[in-house]
């Protein structure tokens with residue numbers, strides 16, 4: 001996707017170059033007053049900067065006023081990178097206007113050069129920022145998400161910290177649908193229990209929304225792209241599931257097989273009336 005973007009950018013630059021050469025032929029000096037343009041460009045630049053900062057600020061205010069670790073987790077997972085990306089794009093756009101807000105003289109040629117340089121610089125900065133957000137920033141997000149996921153939940157009943165159950169312990173609290181989901185799709189349910197009152201809180205974490213570290217390039221861009229059941233579990237035998245991973249950065253693919261638990265028929269206490 002990145003390569004595609006670079007290709008498009010270079011195509012665009014190749015198209016604009018001949019225009020510049022052509023423009024040079026009819027160069028003429030126009031002694032004019034550019035203060036109204038300068039004024040407008042400066043204002044647009046400042047407004048863009050303000051909007052960009054407000055978007056980023058709005059995101060963090062919303063994040064800090066979000067109650068509950070799980071809600072915070074979901075909010076970061078869903079919105080952090082896209083909010084920052086939009087904010088930065090608007091600021092870059094503002095930067096282009098700002099860079100062109102102190103014009104003293106212009107020719108057709110100079111207009112072309114200014115547009116060319118502004119667009120080129122904006123694209124370069126955008127590509128750099130995009131790479132940072134896509135490949136480096138997730139490490140930082142990952143650390144914070146981990147803290148949020150395992151931070152002891154507070155029981156609303158007693159106000160005391162609850163205990164996170166292990167994979168084995170938690171099955172009792174998950175219904176059949178949840179267990180099937182945990183088996184088949186890369187979904188994790190965390191069960192928190194208040195040991196005094198037995199109050200439980202169940203949280204769902206979707207694996208396909210969550211990238212792992214790629215064993216090939218080490219970026220946090222390794223995601224499950226497909227899951228298939230190789231062998232259905234029966235009541236007596238375990239089944240097998242194949243998970244297909246692909247790296248969003250280097251394209252590295254891997255398969256990992258997992259075990260599907262035996263389909264123990266849940267002994268339903270059929271009320272014999």
Ligand SMILES: [Zn+2]
Pocket residue numbers: 214215216217218219221247248249250251252
């Ligand atoms: Zn990779």
